Amino acid sequence: MTAPSTNTAKPATGIPALFKTAFINALVALVLFSLMVGIRTEAGSDGQLTYWTRFGELASLVGIVFGGSIVMELLRQWIGPTGTEKLVPPAIRSGMSFVGRYLAPALLIFTLLVPVIFYNQRYILDLAILVLTYVMLGWGLNVVVGLAGLLDLGYVAFYAVGAYSYALLATNFGWSFWVCLPLAGILAAFWGVLLGFPVLRLRGDYLAIVTLAFGEIIRLVIINWQSLTGGPNGVSGIPRPTFFGIPLDNSDDGLAAKLGIEYSSTHRIIFLFYLILALALLTNWVTIRLRRLPIGRAWEALREDEVACRALGINTTTTKLTAFATGAMFGGFAGAFFATRQGFISPESFTFQESALVLAIVVLGGMGSQLGVALAALAMIGGFELFRGLEGYRMLVFGMAMVLIMIWRPRGLIGHRAPTVYLTKAQAISSDLVKEGHG
Amino acid sequence: MTAAPTPLLAIRSLRAAYGKIEALKGVDVEINAGEIVALIGANGAGKSTLMMTIFGKPRARAGQILYEGRDITDVPTHEIAHLRIAQSPEGRRIFPRMSVAENLQMGADATECTDAEREATLQRVFTLFPRLKERYAQRGGTLSGGEQQMLAIGRALMSRPRLLLLDEPSLGLAPLIARQIFDAIRTLNRQDGLTVLIVEQNANHALKLAHRGYVMVNGLITLAGTGAELLQRPEIRAAYLEGGRHG
Numbered sequence: 001m002t003a004p005s006t007n008t009a010k011p012a013t014g015i016p017a018l019f020k021t022a023f024i025n026a027l028v029a030l031v032l033f034s035l036m037v038g039i040r041t042e043a044g045s046d047g048q049l050t051y052w053t054r055f056g057e058l059a060s061l062v063g064i065v066f067g068g069s070i071v072m073e074l075l076r077q078w079i080g081p082t083g084t085e086k087l088v089p090p091a092i093r094s095g096m097s098f099v100g101r102y103l104a105p106a107l108l109i110f111t112l113l114v115p116v117i118f119y120n121q122r123y124i125l126d127l128a129i130l131v132l133t134y135v136m137l138g139w140g141l142n143v144v145v146g147l148a149g150l151l152d153l154g155y156v157a158f159y160a161v162g163a164y165s166y167a168l169l170a171t172n173f174g175w176s177f178w179v180c181l182p183l184a185g186i187l188a189a190f191w192g193v194l195l196g197f198p199v200l201r202l203r204g205d206y207l208a209i210v211t212l213a214f215g216e217i218i219r220l221v222i223i224n225w226q227s228l229t230g231g232p233n234g235v236s237g238i239p240r241p242t243f244f245g246i247p248l249d250n251s252d253d254g255l256a257a258k259l260g261i262e263y264s265s266t267h268r269i270i271f272l273f274y275l276i277l278a279l280a281l282l283t284n285w286v287t288i289r290l291r292r293l294p295i296g297r298a299w300e301a302l303r304e305d306e307v308a309c310r311a312l313g314i315n316t317t318t319t320k321l322t323a324f325a326t327g328a329m330f331g332g333f334a335g336a337f338f339a340t341r342q343g344f345i346s347p348e349s350f351t352f353q354e355s356a357l358v359l360a361i362v363v364l365g366g367m368g369s370q371l372g373v374a375l376a377a378l379a380m381i382g383g384f385e386l387f388r389g390l391e392g393y394r395m396l397v398f399g400m401a402m403v404l405i406m407i408w409r410p411r412g413l414i415g416h417r418a419p420t421v422y423l424t425k426a427q428a429i430s431s432d433l434v435k436e437g438h439g
Numbered sequence: 440m441t442a443a444p445t446p447l448l449a450i451r452s453l454r455a456a457y458g459k460i461e462a463l464k465g466v467d468v469e470i471n472a473g474e475i476v477a478l479i480g481a482n483g484a485g486k487s488t489l490m491m492t493i494f495g496k497p498r499a500r501a502g503q504i505l506y507e508g509r510d511i512t513d514v515p516t517h518e519i520a521h522l523r524i525a526q527s528p529e530g531r532r533i534f535p536r537m538s539v540a541e542n543l544q545m546g547a548d549a550t551e552c553t554d555a556e557r558e559a560t561l562q563r564v565f566t567l568f569p570r571l572k573e574r575y576a577q578r579g580g581t582l583s584g585g586e587q588q589m590l591a592i593g594r595a596l597m598s599r600p601r602l603l604l605l606d607e608p609s610l611g612l613a614p615l616i617a618r619q620i621f622d623a624i625r626t627l628n629r630q631d632g633l634t635v636l637i638v639e640q641n642a643n644h645a646l647k648l649a650h651r652g653y654v655m656v657n658g659l660i661t662l663a664g665t666g667a668e669l670l671q672r673p674e675i676r677a678a679y680l681e682g683g684r685h686g
Contacts (some may be wrong), residue, residue, distance in 0.1 A: 292546040297537075301545050304534035310527050311494060313520020313549030314597065419538035419576065 022069040033058055056126060076407075104371050115270040125269045127278055128339065131381045133334055136280035138361040138373040140330030143287055145359065146368035147296065148323035149303025154215025155358055156194070158188040158328040160222060160350035162335025167235040167345050168228070177241040181336050188332025189325040191218075191280035196324035200317055203306075212422060215355055222347045224429040234346025241340045270339055279337060283330045284370055290326070292420045299323050302367075364405055366412025375413055445508045447472040447602055447634050448493070448524075453502035455492045462488040463616060464658040470602070475628050475635045477649035477666065479642040485658040486638040487529050488608050494519050494526060506602075520549050525600035529607050529638075531591040535580030539571055542579050542590055546597030555598065561633075564593040567623045585616035592623070603627070605637045615643070621622065621648050628634060642679035646670045654679075 038058040044050040046104040078271050084088075104336075118124040137159065142256040144152045169175045199210050222229045229235065240248065248257045256263035290296035298319045301309050309316055357380065365376030380398070386393035409415060446469040452660050455463040462485045470476045492499050495516040503668050504512045506522060514522070525546075534542050542566065547557045565572040568589040574582060579590060588608055595603060605624065609617035621644055627633045640646035646666040654662035654675065662669065669675050 029532055113666075220646055277665065297541060297548060300537060301534050304536055305532050307496075308528060308532035308534065308544075310516045311520070312594070313517050314545075315515075315517040315574040408545075417536060419541055421538065421540040421544045 017365035018070055018073055022066050025069040026062050026066040030062050037061055041188075048163070078208050079125055102223050105369075107374065108185050115273050119266065119270075122266065122269065125266070125273060127382070127385055129269070129273050131378055132273070132276040132280050132340060133341075133357065134361060134377040135374050136283050136334045136337075137331060137358045138275065138365065138377050139198025139280065139283040139287060139360050139370060140327050140334065140363050142322055142327075142368065142370070142373050143290075143299070143330070144327035145362050147291065147303065148299040148374075149286075150199075150320065150322075150323060151204065151211070152327070153208050153212040153352075153355055153359065154212075154218070155327070155331055156350045156352070156355040157215040158192060158331030159335040159338065159354065160218055160347075161188045161191050161328075162332030163339040163345050163350070164222060164235070164335075165332065166228060167339045169237045169341075170239045171235060171237060174239075174341075176245070176289055177239070177336070177340055178244065181333060183327040188335065189329040191325040192326075193321050194307060195328075196321040199374075200320055202243035211354070213348075219347050219350050221390060222350070229347075232347060234348075236344040238343050238345065239270070240268065240343065241275065244428075272337075274375065276334075276341075279306040283333070286326075286330075287370065295319070295322060296363035297420065297423075298438050360402065364402065364412055366414040367416055369412065369414040372412050372414030440667055447507060448472055448636070449503075449505040450489070450493070450504040451505070453492060453504065454500040455488055455497050456500055457488075457497060457598045461500075462497075462658055463492060463499075466655070466658070466660055468653055468660065470634060472601070472634050473628070473632055474651060475624070475637065475649045477642075477645035477652040478636065478638045478655060479645055479669075479680070482640070482656035484655040486655055487606055488559070489655070490526065490529075490604050490636075490638055493524070493604065498680070501522075517549070520598055521551075523550075523599065523601045524561075525595035525598045525602070525605065526604040527588075527591045527595045527606060527608065530610070531584075531589050532588045533579040533582075533590050533594065535578065536606060537579055539574050539577055539579060539582070539590060542594050543571070546594035552599060557597070560597055560599055564596055567596075567626065568593055572639055577589050581653075583610050585619070587611060588616075589623075592620070596627075600633070602634045602636065605635060607638060607640065609639065609641050619642065624648060640679075643670070644677065646675075 029238065038054060039051055040054055041049055041051040111128075115125060116127075129194050135139070137155070140158075141152065141155045144150050162184040162410050165187045166177070166180040169180045169183060170177070195211065195214050199207050202210060207436065215387065223231055225231070243255050246258060247253065248255050248271055250263045251257070254263065256267060280343065287296075291300070299322075301312075302316060302319055302323075306316055309319070338349070342349075361376045361380055362373055364380070365372035365374070383398065383401070384394065387397055405413065443615060448468075448470040450466055450468040451462050452465045454465055466485070466489060466520070468478070468489070471554065477487050478489065485534055488497070491497065493504055495514065501514050503510055503513070506524065507589070511519060511522065517533065534545065538543070540614055542607065543561060549562070552560075570586050571593055573651050574586060579587065582590060590605075592608065595605075597658075607619050608624070611620050612620065624635055624637065625648060636643055646669050649666040652664065652669045654669065662672065664672075670680075
């Protein structure tokens with residue numbers, strides 16, 4: 001909405017400039033919305049075109065744009081983009097760093113306690129499971145996009161491979177969830193390598209296009225391979241997970257009966273909650289560990305400069321393939337979990353929109369930042385639910401939120417990247433080493 | 440400098456091309472262990488291509504690259520670094536978002552060395568370039584141009600090479616900083632016995648530093664000799680030292 005004002009290198013300050021910008025924006029809005037909103041057309045009862053005008057709505061929209069651009073411009077001047085000097089008092093800044101240090105552990109403890117706090121609120125538990133699924137997908141994609149810098153628009157393909165692997169193995173062979181989970185991960189990783197080979201030489205935009213196509217190919221194969229996947233009808237009757245062989249149902253050998261407590265359907269939800277939490281934390285832990293190993297460093301170096309990597313003796317082929325495979329494996333785990341939670345899967349769950357959503361989570365969270373991705377998943381998925389009442393407008397709200405985040409925090413919510421190599425012991429730099437003009 | 444019976448690196452009638460454009464048209468270069476060899480020439484002469492072809496990108500179309508008598512012409516790029524040949528590529532190419540520490544660690548990652556060896560190499564790099572120690576926790580991209588060049592050389596040294604290939608180490612640096620870099624290269628050669636192939640447009644500096652030099656024009660070696668000899672040649676002086684209009 002403030003497009004005209006962003007072009008100026010140094011925004012003019014002062015009330016007249018502010019109103020001028022707002023007026024221009026309002027004018028643009030008037031031109032745009034006069035046709036989009038001002039005139040409403042519809043096919044009449046006999047098929048003829050009827051239209052009526054909605055000048056009231058048009059006026060209010062233009063008014064919102066006018067007021068909004070004033071607010072935006074003021075915010076922009078007060079907050080400013082990252083990189084400009086901020087007038088934040090030191091007290092607040094130290095407070096922020098305190099929050100930053102304890103935010104992750106506090107979030108983890110809160111997450112662990114969610115089933116206790118919201119025990120009887122099925123809706124919140126379901127939502128929490130959904131958020132955690134996306135946290136896990138975000139962390140998985142973060143390996144490919146955030147660390148290795150390979151833009152993958154078809155991540156949902158691996159999610160689908162994982163889901164269908166579990167669904168088909170469980171329904172056809174009756175294999176248990178705990179056998180199928182690693183298999184789903186391995187199969188997804190295998191497909192990751194398969195995707196990796198043809199795209200080894202591609203970068204940036206070209207890579208994005210091929211991965212996008214790959215995601216669609218997997219979905220179309222699932223739709224059309226009716227005999228195996230059931231096509232658009234999906235796979236139903238997928239077994240629920242068991243507590244290491246003990247079913248979580250109302251039967252005599254169910255977990256509730258064995259423990260001698262009264263059966264409640266919430267048990268299964270809570271079990272699913274802790275299951276996805278464990279899977280997500282596994283993803284996080286593995287990623288953090290890998291980042292400190294040569295392979296993780298090689299991923300990040302690959303993102304920075306491929307030529308330099310080769311000169312340093314890094315096999316870029318295997319490095320890329322392991323990144324694809326690792327990311328895909330976590331996608332596969334998440335897919336298997338999705339299948340067992342839903343009990344029914346169909347190709348509709350694995351559209352491009354899912355890929356875009358997960359990618360948005362990674363980018364908004366700050367590429368490569370684990371905490372940022374978790375917060376972004378919480379904000380995106382939680383936000384979707386929060387604004388459910390707004391129906392058609394919630395996508396509008398989210399579009400705006402994304403634009404705002406990208407303006408103010410172009411590197412994502414948490415753009416800071418913690419280094420993984422330190423001096424083994426604190427070493428003081430002796431002054432004789434540090435001399436002006438002596439490299 | 441004792442000349443080894445076989446040269447450390449021998450390049451024999453090497454040809455390489457980008458598509459149809461032939462960049463190397465039969466190049467012969469020999470580098471003995473313990474030498475500094477300078478390769479000078481104008482823009483587009485093929486100097487950097489020669490450097491890259493040693494690393495297998497682009498692949499040689501014809502000819503041979505022998506390292507310690509072994510043919511490495513077709514060895515995959517990433518394995519060449521394991522042979523203890525290190526490269527500081529043109530334009531420095533450090534990893535801007537990674538810290539200085541991580542950049543240096545990257546140099547050591549692909550080679551098999553013990554922790555003690557790595558620590559010793561790190562200390563050696565710090566002695567050569569104390570600035571890197573000061574900047575240890577900083578992101579590579581925040582370093583100055585000279586510091587980035589030091590980091591690029593330091594990163595190459597972390598793989599404990601026998602042969603170091605340096606592509607335009609003085610490019611875009613202030614003369615004072617460039618001299619520091621050249622001093623460090625001389626120190627590495629004298630104290631550590633490191634063999635160096637240096638590609639430079641700054642012919643004066645490079646030939647003074649080098650034991651021997653080669654002049655490259657349009658993908659061919661046109662002149663070879665000791666650094667001092669080449670510096671005296673009138674055609675060199677005209678082409679590379681006094682204005683360079685004829686290059």
